[in-house]
Amino acid sequence: xxxxxxxxxxxxxxxxxxxxxxxxxxxxxxxxxxxxxxxxxxxxxxxxxxxxxxxxxxxxxxxxxxxxxxxxxxxxxxxxxxxxxxxxxxxxxxxxxxxxxxxxxxxxxxxxxxxxxxxxxxxxxxxxxxxxxxxxxxxxxxxxxxxxxxxxxxxxxxxxxxxxxxxxxxxxxxxxxxxxxxxxxxxxxxxxxxxxxxxxxxxxxxxxxxxxxxxxxxxxxxxxxxxxxxxxxxxxxxxxxxxxxxxxxxxxxxxxxxxxxxxxxxxxxxxxxxxxxxxxxxxxxxxxxxxxxxxxxxxxxxxxxxxxxx
Amino acid sequence: xxxxxxxxxxxxxxxxxxxxxxxxxxxxxxxxxxxxxxxxxxxxxxxxxxxxxxxxxxxxxxxxxxxxxxxxxxxxxxxxxxxxxxxxxxxxxxxxxxxxxxxxxxxxxxxxxxxxxxxxxxxxxxxxxxxxxxxxxxxxxxxxxxxxxxxxxxxxxxxxxxxxxxxxxxxxxxxxxxxxx
Numbered sequence: 001x002x003x004x005x006x007x008x009x010x011x012x013x014x015x016x017x018x019x020x021x022x023x024x025x026x027x028x029x030x031x032x033x034x035x036x037x038x039x040x041x042x043x044x045x046x047x048x049x050x051x052x053x054x055x056x057x058x059x060x061x062x063x064x065x066x067x068x069x070x071x072x073x074x075x076x077x078x079x080x081x082x083x084x085x086x087x088x089x090x091x092x093x094x095x096x097x098x099x100x101x102x103x104x105x106x107x108x109x110x111x112x113x114x115x116x117x118x119x120x121x122x123x124x125x126x127x128x129x130x131x132x133x134x135x136x137x138x139x140x141x142x143x144x145x146x147x148x149x150x151x152x153x154x155x156x157x158x159x160x161x162x163x164x165x166x167x168x169x170x171x172x173x174x175x176x177x178x179x180x181x182x183x184x185x186x187x188x189x190x191x192x193x194x195x196x197x198x199x200x201x202x203x204x205x206x207x208x209x210x211x212x213x214x215x216x217x218x219x220x221x222x223x224x225x226x227x228x229x230x231x232x233x234x235x236x237x238x239x240x241x242x243x244x245x246x247x248x249x250x251x252x253x254x255x256x257x258x259x260x261x262x263x264x265x266x267x268x269x270x271x272x273x274x275x276x277x278x279x280x281x282x283x284x285x286x287x288x289x290x291x292x293x294x295x296x297x298x299x300x301x302x303x304x305x306x307x308x309x310x
Numbered sequence: 311x312x313x314x315x316x317x318x319x320x321x322x323x324x325x326x327x328x329x330x331x332x333x334x335x336x337x338x339x340x341x342x343x344x345x346x347x348x349x350x351x352x353x354x355x356x357x358x359x360x361x362x363x364x365x366x367x368x369x370x371x372x373x374x375x376x377x378x379x380x381x382x383x384x385x386x387x388x389x390x391x392x393x394x395x396x397x398x399x400x401x402x403x404x405x406x407x408x409x410x411x412x413x414x415x416x417x418x419x420x421x422x423x424x425x426x427x428x429x430x431x432x433x434x435x436x437x438x439x440x441x442x443x444x445x446x447x448x449x450x451x452x453x454x455x456x457x458x459x460x461x462x463x464x465x466x467x468x469x470x471x472x473x474x475x476x477x478x479x480x481x482x483x484x485x486x487x488x489x490x491x
Contacts, residue, residue: 105410105413106413107412107413176389177388177389177390178388179388179389180385180386180387180388180389180413181384181385181387181388181389181391181412181413181414181418182412182413182414183389183413201389202329204331204389204390205329205330205331205332205389205390205391205392206389206390207329207415207417207418208417209415209416209417209418210389210415210418
């Protein structure tokens with residue numbers, strides 16, 4: 001669907017809040033807490049498609065908002081949003097989809113966020129306020145972004161911001177060990193942050209069904225490689241900072257995808273030849289070892305060439 | 311008689327979950343049916359139902375008292391606890407439902423059947439529960455209907471469904487059999 005940039009607001013040097021209003025329809029579809037949209041931006045270098053959590057109130061239909069952090073090593077999408085996106089500009093939005101919803105049976109919701117990973121929780125907090133659900137949120141962030149995040153979380157009594165590099169009372173094992181049975185844990189942030197938190201929770205006996213993780217983040221770059229599309233009869237050259245999915249889309253191939261973060265499994269394609277470099281969170285270790293499938297949104301190639309059944 | 315019910319719970323021998331940090335095992339029997347486990351039972355806390363006191367266990371005179379204490383305990387507990395319920399099918403599902411009410415997930419609660427196969431019957435006509443049924447037919451203590459005991463088990467109600475046995479031809483009943491010792 002088409003949307004117009006209604007406003008742009010810099011929350012800090014690297015955080016930008018963007019509000020959209022619907023353009024080709026009177027209203028946006030109602031999104032649930034934790035939902036994301038895929039923002040497509042066209043520039044001369046190509047099209048970027050990046051998933052962003054909606055930070056607008058769940059169910060809001062006249063406005064969607066997202067917060068974008070300028071990525072250090074960016075494929076270009078976040079730099080474009082920070083430097084070139086203008087008020088009134090028309091963009092296309094895919095979705096909304098939700099792969100990270102809060103558990104309705106939880107007695108309490110514990111959210112641990114690393115930096116910009118707080119975005120899905122902004123919609124959670126609004127939903128919990130409506131249902132009166134018990135919650136607790138801890139955000140670990142850089143000192144430079146403390147003020148911006150503290151402002152965003154100001155309305156929520158049980159949300160705490162802990163800047164790194166200062167003794168700030170962020171003690172994950174302590175927070176995790178005092179939670180009552182029936183509490184669900186949600187993690188969103190850099191992979192290393194989530195891995196650390198999930199491992200702290202598991203070592204305290206948290207069962208996997210009560211640990212939820214949102215895998216987002218731009219696909220990491222790597223060596224360039226070739227993808228031979230067996231059915232389409234095409235050979236694509238995937239650049240170091242380009243994802244296989246981006247390359248497929250730019251070649252006009254109707255490739256499946258949904259989360260664009262290696263989590264949902266929608267973009268899986270059969271591999272006929274070559275060795276994939278698996279970077280997803282979806283395939284089992286056995287499936288990885290077989291090497292006959294690849295998640296195009298994040299994974300790359302160990303061999304110089306992959307032959308794909310598409 | 312095979313009734314072709316495919317949804318009945320199937321139980322296997324229990325293992326103490328190594329991912330848990332504390333373990334509570336409850337039973338409506340005494341002594342605790344340790345054979346339900348295939349792993350060693352070190353560091354487990356045992357709760358049983360008995361009229362006599364038993365060393366090393368928390369003893370409750372009635373299953374209802376145990377379940378009430380269980381709910382109070384679970385409400386105070388923190389993440390890391392695993393619950394094991396061993397005993398009659400109605401008791402273990404009562405315990406599972408108590409755990410579910412406090413928000414425990416399926417991978418924190420483990421069930422195994424032990425002891426009597428007597429059934430708790432739910433009258434589908436008047437919603438009365440009839441305890442300790444061991445025959446294929448039972449009178450309903452609520453509406454008086456003669457109920458046929460089905461293999462259809464409700465996990466939510468922790469009971470088997472009982473339906474009027476002579477609904478088609480009043481007074482015509484199958485022969486009475488003892489099926490659930």
